[in-house]
Amino acid sequence: MTATTPHPAQLQDGVVIGEGVLLETRPASVASRLLGAIVDLLALFVLAVVTALVLGGLDVTVDAYAGRILLIVLIVTVTVVLPTTVETLSRGRSLGKLVAGVRIVRDDGGPITFRQAFVRALVGFGELWLTLGSVAVICSIAHPRGKRVGDILAGTYGSRVRSAAPVRTAAVMPPHLAGWATHADVARLPDGLALAVRQFLGRAALLHPGSRAELAQRLAADLRPFVSPQPPPGTHPEAFLSAVLAERGRRETLVELERVRREQAEAVLLRRLPHGVPDPDA
Incomplete structure (x- = not known):
């Protein structure tokens, strides 16, 4: 397998890490x-x-x-x-x-x-x-x-470290993979792999078509061991990567919302006066 090469224009914007993905x-x-x-x-x-x-x-x-x-x-x-x-x-x-x-x-x-x-x-x-x-x-x-x-x-x-922070867009769920992703078991991804996939999806449009396809296949192969069951046959590697990241983001958002709701409920219980003590605000 040949090493992927980023588009030459990208080299002015950052550095390429081991996964072949450009860092901001x-x-x-x-x-x-x-x-x-x-x-x-x-x-x-x-x-x-x-x-x-x-x-x-x-x-x-x-x-x-x-x-x-x-x-x-x-x-x-x-x-x-x-x-x-x-x-x-x-x-x-x-x-x-x-x-x-x-x-x-x-x-x-x-x-x-x-x-x-x-x-x-x-x-x-x-x-x-x-x-x-x-x-x-x-x-x-x-x-x-x-x-x-x-x-x-x-x-x-x-x-x-004082350059303008890039605008990061969330991964988009491909409509035809939404049902599969909802029921798929997605294990915790290594930080390096998650970063590589996220950076690739954000920069895919700037990559050379050959390098883009090769890197998408490589990242999809690295990602498959963490997902069960596997996506439907014939799924495009980029669609698979986007679906996994979008589903991870959705689940993490739900977990965070549940945590906030639980903390708010606990705060209400802590502020509640002991039984029998009148509440002046009631």
């Missing part, structure tokens, strides 16, 4: 990432000044050997430990990236992990601190996605 995300510009780095440096400077004032107020004296150890620990903490911790806990958003509207994500568009944050910070010690950021800037300008060396080795890139 765009690489951040070098200027945005540079702004984020400057804000992070200012935050580190403020933190260093506050730390120095606190330590100065303690009036603690250390010898030269202990001072060298303390300096090494401080350098490792600032250049490796702190960036790794912040990016891991914030899923790729430091203070500077938050201001610049940038998030560090994996090449497939997912949130970064500790390993990727650690690789970025470790490589960043050389390309950011030892070279004053010159290597990172040159690499970001030359790379089509604006990656620095740490991003290339970690498999990450900077993504814009």
Whole structure:
């Protein structure tokens, strides 16, 4: 089976994940990432000044050997430990990236992990601190996605998060599959598969006809193990995908409505006065 190829015009709007589906995300510009780095440096400077004032107020004296150890620990903490911790806990958003509207994500568009944050910070010690950021800037300008060396080795890139949110339309139930879908048993779909199907249906009209048909068949084959009974013979793969997503949406809406109704009923019971106590509002 040959790999599917998105329409060339799509590559300007996002990135393609492993399922061959385009995600609504765009690489951040070098200027945005540079702004984020400057804000992070200012935050580190403020933190260093506050730390120095606190330590100065303690009036603690250390010898030269202990001072060298303390300096090494401080350098490792600032250049490796702190960036790794912040990016891991914030899923790729430091203070500077938050201001610049940038998030560090994996090449497939997912949130970064500790390993990727650690690789970025470790490589960043050389390309950011030892070279004053010159290597990172040159690499970001030359790379089509604006990656620095740490991003290339970690498999990450900077993504814009302040672009206008795309309008997402719900999947439409094909009329001839409505009866089948209502009685079908649809198991919980893996998040990656559900996202792939949803993105494919939203972008199907922009795909090359051959790639569109191939990807629809592939996704339908991945989806069939989660559906029982199977759709009627001769069902078009895209109709099958749309019917499953539409039915999942309908059932999730019913579950949510039932949850809201139950919470409202419980709230009424909680507000009800004990038996025998007159209600002033009655």
